[in-house]
Amino acid sequence: MRYLITGGAGFVGSHLADVLVARGDEVLVLDDLSTGNVENIADALASGRAEFVEGSVCDMDQVDECMEWADACFHLASAVGVKLIVQRSVDSLSRSVRGAQVVTEGAHRLGCRLLFASTSEIYGKNGSSALTEQSDRILGPPSIARWSYSTAKAFGEAIALGYHRELEADTVVARLFNTVGPRQTGSYGMVLPRFVGQAIADEDLTVYGDGSQSRCFSHVYDTTRALVMLMDEEGARGTAFNIGKSTEITILELAETVIERTESSSGIQMVPYEEAYGEGFEELGRRRPDTTAIEQMTGWRSTRGIEEAIDDVAAFERTRAASDVLPTSNGTVVKFDEGSVADPLVDA
Numbered sequence: 001m002r003y004l005i006t007g008g009a010g011f012v013g014s015h016l017a018d019v020l021v022a023r024g025d026e027v028l029v030l031d032d033l034s035t036g037n038v039e040n041i042a043d044a045l046a047s048g049r050a051e052f053v054e055g056s057v058c059d060m061d062q063v064d065e066c067m068e069w070a071d072a073c074f075h076l077a078s079a080v081g082v083k084l085i086v087q088r089s090v091d092s093l094s095r096s097v098r099g100a101q102v103v104t105e106g107a108h109r110l111g112c113r114l115l116f117a118s119t120s121e122i123y124g125k126n127g128s129s130a131l132t133e134q135s136d137r138i139l140g141p142p143s144i145a146r147w148s149y150s151t152a153k154a155f156g157e158a159i160a161l162g163y164h165r166e167l168e169a170d171t172v173v174a175r176l177f178n179t180v181g182p183r184q185t186g187s188y189g190m191v192l193p194r195f196v197g198q199a200i201a202d203e204d205l206t207v208y209g210d211g212s213q214s215r216c217f218s219h220v221y222d223t224t225r226a227l228v229m230l231m232d233e234e235g236a237r238g239t240a241f242n243i244g245k246s247t248e249i250t251i252l253e254l255a256e257t258v259i260e261r262t263e264s265s266s267g268i269q270m271v272p273y274e275e276a277y278g279e280g281f282e283e284l285g286r287r288r289p290d291t292t293a294i295e296q297m298t299g300w301r302s303t304r305g306i307e308e309a310i311d312d313v314a315a316f317e318r319t320r321a322a323s324d325v326l327p328t329s330n331g332t333v334v335k336f337d338e339g340s341v342a343d344p345l346v347d348a
């Protein structure tokens, strides 16, 4: 099969490219490199079964060209990280909405199966013990960037599933819950690469709030396996599925576990939310997925724990620090600066 991966030079997309190439498929990566990095797909490209095109999902002609080649498309291109979304909300929202429309329409017109990658941010601050795909979305006002992002992704889901319902397009939606693993960057706020980077550098780990908020972290190897299984599953068409792990950990416990497993001498520094994200930020207490639907549909199960993810991220960060090829991911390097932001209204 021939797969187009939008955002394929990013964290999740690059692992997906590796999985597909390893099973003998051909892969085309479309990425604007705003947050992704070609280094991430070095192995996939070296296999001879992957190609890279630098471009935007907002560029209809370019998307069409890629879709003409592909049998199926994983649409992963999206702004990443709550911090980035809060700081650059207009750009993130514009690209998310416009990209979803261009990709979904192109996939349908050119007969490409489509998996739209959504997010657990969809559920907003609904802290129910286990969120099913039918759980309510509980959002604050749109003036708070976090909730606008949730709405932009919900628009993408609605378009993808609407095309299936009304036009019989071949679409499926995957909602990713806190995916972690090697190659994830902490530059946009993501907690695990930040903590591991800080621990390796023997700096204090910055726990936001009082650290009692909890998350469920899914190893990227489990997540990408789930994405492929969903894409392969005919019966999944027209439906949204949670992908994540149900084991919950508080952020303070996560910080302690990272320090322990990396044998770091770091301490823990508590940082108020306003200091971390600016005024008016709203945090979530907890977010835990119910993954019964994907398990029943595909037989997928999560197999890796947070300890394995921490070890894998630490090994990756140590190698990266030693090779000095890429910026460290402890959040001190911000690649997405003013100058590198493409204008969503111009780059189409």
Ligand code: UDP
Pocket (backbone or CB within 6 Å): 081, 082, 083, 178, 189, 190, 191, 192, 194, 195, 206, 207, 208, 209, 213, 215, 251, 283
């Ligand atoms: N967080 C933290 N320190 C950091 C980065 C993040 O305590 O240096 C917290 C953040 O406030 C949130 C949790 O870790 O409660 C997960 O943050 P992330 O951005 O990784 O994911 P999301 O908030 O989207 O679940």
